[in-house]
Amino acid sequence: xxxxxxxxxxxxxxxxxxxxxxxxxxxxxxxxxxxxxxxxxxxxxxxxxxxxxxxxxxxxxxxxxxxxxxxxxxxxxxxxxxxxxxxxxxxxxxxxxxxxxxxxxxxxxxxxxxxxxxxxxxxxxxxxxxxxxxxxxxxxxxxxxxxxxxxxxxxxxxxxxxxxxxxxxxxxxxxxxxxxxxxxxxxxxxxxxxxxxxxxxxxxxxxxxxxxxxxxxxxxxxxxxxxxxxxxxxxxxxxxxxxxxxxxxxxxxxxxxxxxxxxxxxxxxxxxxxxxxxxxxxxxxxxxxxxxxxxxxxxxxxxxxxxxxxxxxxxxxxxxxxxx
Amino acid sequence: xxxxxxxxxxxxxxxxxxxxxxxxxxxxxxxxxxxxxxxxxxxxxxxxxxxxxxxxxxxxxxxxxxxxxxxxxxxxxxxxxxxxxxxxxxxxxxxxxxxxxxxxxxxxxxxxxxxxxxx
Numbered sequence: 410x411x412x413x414x415x416x417x418x419x420x421x422x423x424x425x426x427x428x429x430x431x432x433x434x435x436x437x438x439x440x441x442x443x444x445x446x447x448x449x450x451x452x453x454x455x456x457x458x459x460x461x462x463x464x465x466x467x468x469x470x471x472x473x474x475x476x477x478x479x480x481x482x483x484x485x486x487x488x489x490x491x492x493x494x495x496x497x498x499x500x501x502x503x504x505x506x507x508x509x510x511x512x513x514x515x516x517x518x519x520x521x522x523x524x525x526x527x528x529x530x531x532x533x534x535x536x537x538x539x540x541x542x543x544x545x546x547x548x549x550x551x552x553x554x555x556x557x558x559x560x561x562x563x564x565x566x567x568x569x570x571x572x573x574x575x576x577x578x579x580x581x582x583x584x585x586x587x588x589x590x591x592x593x594x595x596x597x598x599x600x601x602x603x604x605x606x607x608x609x610x611x612x613x614x615x616x617x618x619x620x621x622x623x624x625x626x627x628x629x630x631x632x633x634x635x636x637x638x639x640x641x642x643x644x645x646x647x648x649x650x651x652x653x654x655x656x657x658x659x660x661x662x663x664x665x666x667x668x669x670x671x672x673x674x675x676x677x678x679x680x681x682x683x684x685x686x687x688x689x690x691x692x693x694x695x696x697x698x699x700x701x702x703x704x705x706x707x708x709x710x711x712x713x714x715x716x717x718x719x720x721x722x723x724x725x726x727x728x729x730x731x732x733x
Numbered sequence: 734x735x736x737x738x739x740x741x742x743x744x745x746x747x748x749x750x751x752x753x754x755x756x757x758x759x760x761x762x763x764x765x766x767x768x769x770x771x772x773x774x775x776x777x778x779x780x781x782x783x784x785x786x787x788x789x790x791x792x793x794x795x796x797x798x799x800x801x802x803x804x805x806x807x808x809x810x811x812x813x814x815x816x817x818x819x820x821x822x823x824x825x826x827x828x829x830x831x832x833x834x835x836x837x838x839x840x841x842x843x844x845x846x847x848x849x850x851x852x
Binding site for chain 2: 645
């Protein structure tokens with residue numbers, strides 16, 4: 410663990426939108442995926458097109474079951490001349506390794522969990538590409554979205570822009586992450602905590618495993634359509650993913666709701682006396698100056714402006730994203 | 734229109750019909766391969782989870798189960814055999830033919846095009 414919990418959540422949130430903030434990502438899963446067939450295998454098992462991902466590229470994709478349920482949302486980091494680095498959700502290593510093994514027959518594919526050997530920081534904000542240039546000692550370096558690189562041979566930087574703003578994953582050796590955090594702070598990045606991260610996710614509609622995502626959710630429901638390539642052809646789950654889209658059969662969606670009273674995770678949302686949704690991640694009110702949360706709501710209730718009653722009292726409404 | 738139920742295949746093997754075997758021989762001849770066998774395997778992918786893979790090769794790999802049927806050798810990787818045991822490989826030709834077809838008792842669900850299945 411690194412010392413990133415003492416900062417003020419609101420300042421960190423604002424830094425992520427106007428400057429740069431960094432979060433501890435060490436709890437995430439990091440798998441080194443060796444083998445000539447690794448990329449092809451991942452392509453066949455997930456929603457995004459990975460065959461067009463060249464060396465030095467980064468792409469997020471959703472690994473799905475044949476029923477289009479989510480196994481995990483992963484970031485594929487295709488380093489130059491090095492094994493692929495897969496970044497998955499917290500605690501997903503075993504699940505991912507078993508899933509990859511299940512579909513490996515004759516392929517040259519050797520995934521290995523390196524989560525405990527490597528550490529990770531997630532740098533967020535418009536100033537973060539400049540900070541990477543500064544870390545690399547090359548002020549004119551620009552790390553574009555969807556690109557990765559290495560600094561000093563052992564710091565992997567991978568820009569995902571997962572929240573719709575610059576987001577750069579920094580993967581380092583455990584021993585050097587403390588120095589890295591200090592270096593970022595010296596450059597002006599704010600050390601941020603979990604509350605600021607959750608507020609960012611709520612404000613930008615980004616789901617996370619365990620809070621919004623599990624093996625019962627499909628990508629359409631979870632705001633992950635941007636990670637689906639509808640032209641790529643077959644992959645595990647493709648038929649169901651395509652059918653849900655073609656026939657407009659998605660039954661619930663992840664939205665952000667604003668309420669006039671405090672929200673709690675798990676609270677039911679109702680319309681005309683009937684439960685139509687459930688609150689998930691709640692943003693700390695002092696960060697966003699409002700009671701807002703991610704919530705799943707049923708078909709017919711997900712358009713911005715839709716009014717919902719919160720169990721236990723309170724009136725909520727679905728809001729447009731992103732929130733400021 | 735009548736439909737035919739495929740014959741029951743013992744679950745400790747994979748079988749090929751005479752018609753499919755003859756087609757495999759044709760392909761091997763076209764590839765000028767005097768010694769050949771048909772690799773019958775699966776790979777992860779396809780809509781339903783697993784996709785059938787056929788390949789004409791010049792011999793088995795170490796991890797292959799070798800099956801003799803209809804005058805040819807079938808090579809089935811042991812890991813894939815779990816998903817293919819009891820399968821009949823056939824060939825459907827003609828204008829509306831599907832090419833090689835797979836009657837696999839392990840397949841709980843098959844995708845629209847018939848080349849991908851889940852167990």
